[in-house]
Amino acid sequence: MGGLTGVPVGGLVAGRSALVTGAGQGIGLEIARLLHEHGARVTLADVDAERAAKAAAEIAGGDADSVLGPGRDVIGLGxxxxxxxxxxxxxxxxxxxxxxxxILVNNAGITRDASLRRMSAADFDAVIxxxxxxxxxxxxxxxxVMREARRGSIVNISSLSGKSGNPGQTNYSAAKAGIVGLTKAAAKELAHRGVRVNAVQPGLIRTAMTEAMPPEVFxxxxxxxxxxxxxQxxxxxxxVLFLASDLSGYMTGAVLEVGGGRLM
Structure with a gap:
């Protein structure tokens, strides 16, 4: 870090505040952890409030109750x-x-996989x-909030499934493709206010969800x-850290693929 011009002492996002959704586990938790390591004060948000509090405690190195106390720079909430x-x-x-x-990272996600013939409208709606x-x-x-401050970085988590489409994931692929469109439209609306909006498209990443796949499929x-x-x-x-930091200060509406070269 010391060799990079303009990197703040304490990390790439030192002194900034961040909100990460779906941060109770997996990729969201790792995003929150890395932002915190680079100096950000971080809110870990998750639909499971207890899981969010425990994840925040893990990052803070304390217990779940103390994380919510005054002065803490990492908190969990539902x-x-x-x-x-x-x-x-x-x-x-x-x-x-x-x-x-x-910094906002829109990471929360679910899957409800099924073939087009078998997928229910409720499962389509849930994923969208x-x-x-x-x-x-x-x-x-x-x-x-960011418009008024005339600064901010929003990072949306898409997926390579939104680029290529996956059989059995018409809902997920449609949602992830939609996030790319949302990212680009919002980037154009907000650029003049100093707010950047970018996206990341992960490929096959080792998480609890992917490791539950049959070994031969994986x-x-x-x-x-x-x-x-x-x-990983x-x-x-x-x-995400790159897009949240000033290293990407002249980037907005961009989509970064993190997939080991798949679908390039």
Whole structure:
């Protein structure tokens, strides 16, 4: 870090405040952890409030109750990203607690996989609601704060599934493709206010969800990757950190692929 011109002492996002959704586990937790390591004060939001508190405690190196005490720079709270009020409250709580909101990472997601013939309308709506509507609500609420401050970085987590489409994931692929469109449209609306909006498209990443796949299926997908391995959550977090920091200060509306070369 010391060799990089303009890197703040304490980290790439030192002194900034961040809100990460879906941060109770997996990629979201790793994003929150890396932002905190680089100096940010971080709110970990998750639909499971207890899981969010425990994850925040893990990052802070304390217990779940103490994390919520005064003076802490990492907190956990419950947030349903499909609920407008819940998202607005998470943004408001972060801004009040940390004196502003500099970074939003829309990471929350679910899967409800099934073939087109077997997928229910409810499962389609659920996935679109969490991924696409949830990201839109986050962008809208966060940008209201960031516009006034005339600064901020929003990072939306898409997926290579939104680029190529996956059989059995018409809902997920549609939602992740929609996030790319949302990112670009919002970037154009907010650029003149100093607010940047970018996206990350992870490929096959080792998480609890992917490691639950049948071994032969996982191996086949891994074999299709030019780098011949699945990625780690930390590698996705690194791309998010870059987009959240001033190193990407002249980037907005961009989509970074973190997939080992797959689908390039």
């Amino acid at each position: 947030c349903d990203v499909t609920d407008e009020t819940s998202v607005e409250n998470a943004v408001r709580h972060t801004a009040e607690r940390f004196g502003g909101l500099d 609601g969490v991924h696409l509507k949830g990201s839109w609500l986050g962008v809208r609420a966060a940008s209201a 191996a086949a997908r891994e074999a299709d990757i030019p780098m011949k391995r699945a990625g 959550p930390r590698e996705v977090a690194g791309a």
